[in-house]
Amino acid sequence: MTKFNIRGGIGDITAPNTKVSPQDNLYLAVNSSWLKKTKIPADQPYIGGFTEIDINVKQQLRKDFTDFINDKKTLPKIANFNKVVSLYKQAVDMKTRNNIGAKPLKADLHRLLELHSLTDLNAQAVQLFKQDFRLPIVFEVDQDLKDTDKNALYFEAPKLILPDASSYQNKDNAERLLNVFTQQMKHVLQLIGFNKKDSEIHVDQAVAFDQELAPLVKSQEENNDFTAMYNPYSFKDFVSQFREFEMKSFLGQIFAEQEVDRVIVTEPRFFKYINEIINSTHFAKLKSWMIVKYAYSYANYLSQELREANFPYSQAVYGIQELSSIAKQAYEITANELGEIVGVYYGKNYFGDEAKKDVEQMTYHMISVYNERLENNDWLTETTKKEAIKKLNALKVKIGYPTKLSEVYDQINLGDSLYDSICKIRQTKKLFNITKLNQKVDRQLWGEDMPAMIINAGYAPNNNDITFPAAIFQAPFYSSKNTSSENYGGIGAVIAHEISHAFDPNGSKFDEKGNIRNWWSKEDFEKFNELAQAEVKLFDGIQIGATKVNGHQTVGENVADLGGLTAAVKACVEEKGNLTELFENWARIWRRKMGPEIRQTLAELDPHAPGEMRANIAAQCLDEFYEAFNVTENDGMWLDPKQRVKIW
Template identity: 45%
Template sequence: MKRYFTVRGGAGDVSKPDLNAKPQDNLYLAVNSEWLSKAEIPADKTSAGVNSELDQKIEDRVMKDFADIAAGKEKMPEIKDFDKAVILYKIAKDFAKRDAEKANPIQKDLQKLISLNNFNDFKQKAADLFMGPYALPFVFDVDADMKNTDVNVLHFGGPSTFLPDTTTYQTADAKQLLDTLQDQSINLLTMSGIGKSEARVYVESALAFDQKLAKVVKSTEEWSDYAAIYNPVTYADFIKKFKSFDMADFMDSILPVKPDRIIVMEPRFLNHAEELLNEGNFAEIKGWMLVKYINSVAKLLSQDFREAAFPFGQAVTGTPQLPSQIKQAYRLANGAFDEVVGIFYGQKYFGAKAKKDVEDMIQRMLKVYEERINANKWLSAETKKKAVIKLKALVLKIGYPDKIEEIFDLLQVDPKKSLYENEAAMSTVRTKYMLNKLTKPVDRSVWLMPGNLNNACYDPQRNDLTFPAGILQAPFYDINQSRGANYGGIGATIGHEVSHAFDNSGAKFDEHGNMNNWWTDKDFAEFNKRVGQMVDIFDGLQYGPAKINGKQVVGENIADLAGLACVVQTGENDGADLKDLFENYARSWMQKQRPEAIKTEVQTDVHAPQPTRVNIPVQCQNAFYDVFNVKPTDGMWLDPEERITIW
């Protein structure tokens, strides 16, 4: 039964400023309205705010470094593979060459798709296409086995649709977005040398196949149930699902070893595979692959192609302007060699003193988290014991990695070749590297995020926490700002990531990262009851032009709630100013977004929009009511029995 809350999210609309707002009525607006009233979103951005400003600060720093190194003004760093990133940057920023090349770099690969004559031809060439820069109408990946995380296994799923999410197809915007994509794709194919009438047929076929895919692939809400991707199927049973497409031959061609079983991430897609992959759908499959291909590679060609490939993305995000050429050059280099660039950033901009201080904060919070688990009134002693074991087994990754993953040694950049040729070659290397992991144990030292990223994460299959150097700076963290402000910023982030080990997905994995039920039935039933409360308190919450799907964002909201509860208690123990803590927590989620970007985010992101992540977690903290003297008549009041506690 759904719960109805007295007031959720405070009084007022967090998408609009209110200069008269008080913390007692709406903490987010009280802290951020002055900024909201003056903030302007840059023309090449979808939003402005604390996170986007920090992202820009990091990018500006490293863009200048790249420019100086490329020009010989700064010495090449003694970091393995960094020179490759600089070479790629130089190739990408040479728009005189890119403009002169026009569509020439892609002609050979484009012809591979155009020359497909029939379904039998597609079957014979599918393995070669999979290893190249193309999207096929199915996906393979290699990752740790959820029930034995020391070994890698093969995963299978469906491809992404043209629109951001399956739910987008049911919105009023769907037709306009698809019309924009259709016009853009016809234009790009025509610019590539295909006749306009032929291009139109390809695109219409592609859209027809995309509609079929949209009915069977997972929505973002479904993907948010992380454990639900684990559906082991024997090799024989998997192969039986494909009658028209020779999947056994395809897998023999691409895999280094024959697997005993496949982890099916999307059982519904597998059950409909034969309906999708057959002779009757060949024209649609071919058109779909062409549209996917041309829209993905256009950004690697001339400025004319970049501009021609912009309208659909603009319609989805509302961004008025393409990023500059020099920004694109940096982003391509950073994207290809992200870990290498992250190590450079961490070594140059992240200090040992700050790292030691952050480690101290994490250890204090882990101690408080253990205290909170042991003091929990609804967990049995048995489940508490296992939760503490998992907590103590957490591995910390702070700043940047000590070693570079092998893939970056394997990637090569040839200054004599075009940007597209280099990117296509690297794509093949990455695919081979991914598939070859089937013959190797899981490398637990691999970082999921580069050092220059403003973000953090928890990996349930490694039971580790990653805090890149990029996020370990103001306003989240500054060794010179108050302890309360640091707790409200990076402290809340630390608590959030620790809490992912115990959210609705993380709770299904043990201290080794294996999917393993370590709960009593009674405890897990009570846990799920509280998870349901988190779904209800966010479900249908209005933010700008969209309403939040409580189920889709519940894991992140649990982490926000539990993380804030932990950091508030740690702050109290540490004598921190809780007013500073709550205000910097609100400030750290400050954001202004374009309406189109809000719609897309709500459809595709497992995180609730940033402004909505402030008031509800705060409303559930008893200390907030004491610090700001909140009364039952105030907008931020939530009745005590409606304040949710999970960890």
């Protein structure tokens, strides 16, 4: 493990040291005053640069939605926006939700109670799948990672009760969380109408089934290897793996109008042992798991009593102190289910043309800086270098909000209640997803995970594109009031971070079209892996509070941070900017304050290192940081030159 001398403590783990210097701890020097005065909102797991903007964006949109339902604002001419307002109106109407109570959930769970054997499950599996019940098998149509112009069928493992498969390895914390979940769901089932004995049996069996699933499901660290998810089987070989579950009939009915010639398995271990999970002996536990998972997933859309009963587990996992208000929940529901439409509204009303033009210019500047760095790279051979530059030049840029949305929103019809609407939305999306099999991929679409009102950015290796939703273009990331140097330390570094993902340990395995293809020479890829391993070593095992950083789990993001900051510094130097301002804003964007519960959860689940480490360690690897702040061997931020990682 790398030896660090950083002084002053770790933000919210120890008392923030407002007197620490940037030479000893860049993160604390910039953020200590903020950490000292800032409080975590009671209904949030943490607060930080991203969440502060998020809170303000959501507050504005809630106000707008309230004005729409009260006829104080005229509906904008945005396709299907009336569905957004109607869903928000249903979600915020707690009187109606309370009157309905648990009746619709009880009725749906009765369908699962009527399953008495695996034979019954085989008979009902197709309808249960189409209606979004939680089966222990998951199918999704998505881009074929070796032919990204068309869609393919993927077979995946189900989500576990605990946040991640690795969560079960921390036995004390796993026991604590499962105890909370067990007590919560016994209460929830009783509120739905189960008697005490049946509630206990179902929850205990569900937890036992989940514990048997856990060793077969990939952890976040394992899932970081995208190419390991690509395991194609012929249709015949795939269905022959299942002994008691009638997979051939199941897929034949679901894809009755499409040809399924193969299935891509994302979780080989789960697939190998599938018959140890789905069999007659396990049926009682499997049935209980389906009941409990469905109740947990849908209870929040009903009465306030059920919302409160379904809250303790989230409280234990994320450290949230209070249940969010009805209005906040209504917004979250609307944004989760119809987020792309909400994003178009946000983008058209709150994202200015001047900001878009400025950011576009910065984005293409960053691409040109990257191009120059690749051309001058001293460890790539010429053949690999040309391939890398070809990929960079093919990179697509998406800024602000999409001009085209999926046709699925035209097909969605809301129900008579919030619960009914959620069911209809999810069922429509699932059926629409099925129809995409073997169809050509529409690369104009952004995808549900990047609506314009979220504070995020992303690189999609399967499309070789970078996306910057409108809402991230605010301080501290970007502001017209910032100096250009500050903007380079904020949004400039974020832009270059996403570009760097095209050349991180995962992105490097995809070509300019987004297909999995090895475009590296053997010697270059060995050198790249050697450098990436140095980045793993740099972070692995760093103690932060009661948790440790997993260098393998976070390597992709750490490589992107290092590449992003390096490119931002290069661009700033070219413009004769102020590197002190750049590094200070770099540290500012990663500020976060959180409690021990969410820190433990993120250590297991998050591919990103803690913000404190992201701010400090990337800076420590750049010679320009030492020059900007006159850092010497006697200072806390000094890192031995032999340990400084340089990749892109």
